[in-house]
Amino acid sequence: MKAVVLDTDDHYRVTELDEPTPGPGQVAIRVAYAGIQWGDTMVRDGHFPVQRPFVPGFEAVGHIAAVGEGVDAHRVGEPVTALTTAGAYAEVALAPAVLTSGIGDLPLRTAAGLGWGAPTAYDLVDTAAQVRPGDSVLIHAAAGSVGTLAVQFARLAGAGRIVGVVGNGRRADYAAQFGYDQLLLREEFPTRLGDERFDVILDPVGGSTRRTGLERLAEHGRLVAYGNLGTDEPVLADTNDLLMHGTSLVTYNSNLLGRTHPERLADSVRRALGLVTDGRVRVDITAEYDLADLGVAVQRLAEGTTVGKSVLRVA
Structure with a gap:
């Protein structure tokens, strides 16, 4: 072969x-x-x-x-x-x-x-972040295969406002077709957001982006870290500060899930596949x-x- x-x-x-x-x-x-x-x-x-x-x-x-x-x-x-x-x-x-x-x-x-991206996006929204009706959501790497699926899953979960962050204008133009309410260039984050905070942040970037994200969580907000595209630099979180505001730093590792609990990952594949098959997700x-x-x-x-x-x- x-x-x-x-x-x-x-x-x-x-x-x-x-x-x-x-x-x-x-x-x-x-x-x-x-x-x-x-x-x-x-x-x-x-x-x-x-x-x-x-x-x-x-x-x-x-x-x-x-x-x-x-x-x-x-x-x-x-x-x-x-x-x-x-x-x-x-x-x-x-x-x-x-x-x-x-x-x-x-x-x-x-x-x-679909690949690994579809169950990852589904789990980020449905399992790890548990997006609820009316939640405001911020998605980094918004034009990638995970980001373009996550925005659709978040909307189906009832999210209110969804903001995406991308690397350049071409990627912003592309991501716009998937239903983001606003798209920011990476250099505009977080300045262009003013004082806005989010119930959910999906972060595959790491480093300073992750530290800023933790500061941008609303009360009871959840930041889900699922990669380190930008840097492997450790990000330290003050658990007392998280507790005071009811915020959470959650991690998601699909590769590990596939090795430890493959049946859970397979269930997410089937759920994502069903939404694509019936035309609700593209x-x-x-x-x-x-x-x-x-x-x-x-x-x-x-x-x-x-x-x-x-x-x-x-x-």
Whole structure:
């Protein structure tokens, strides 16, 4: 089979490999599309230690070709979306059966827009932040795949005012189509907000952005930290100050959840998938690449020139 390998020199190469065989609790997927996501930049840049050469790719969409021990054989042929620990950038990929969800009649390409971003956005809004009717919400990285889904989930949860923060004007123009009430450029945050405070802040940035966010929480507000796009610099919070104002600093780690409680993550995948299938939430695939162009796609994501969701066409 054809597969993309990340080699020891940090370059991606298309090569021929043997097709993998599913083990207990796994399925083998004949991949049509694979989602490109921030984890790809982390692996490429060495932030996640993996032995190379390595077949990356954490989101696979296609049809189940074979199942391992303990998996219902009737699933063979089922169109699915799957969350993987590696290997999605190949013609055949292995995935845990529990994190492989049937997509019904949803087009494969559309399903490729969900990946890890959809359950992450759903959990940020519904589980971690518990957005309530009338809540004011601030979303950083508002033009990315998580941000553009989170704003839609927040609106469905009854959020009142939703503000997004983006890196530049082009990203603001793109994000505007998803229903934000206001969009700010990163350099305008927080000055342009005046004294406004928020019930919920979704923060994948970290550093000074996170410290400012904690100061911008309304009474009983919740800041959910789910990444460190800007810096790994530690952010210290005064628990006595949080207690005095009833505010909370919550963290969310979808990768950890997939390893410790995969059934919870799978439930969020199904819930997000249902909202996309019935048209209440829209995924937006803005770029599609061939296997040989994966390096270009990951670099564009790392540089911040990507908006929405990018996918790799495998077959």
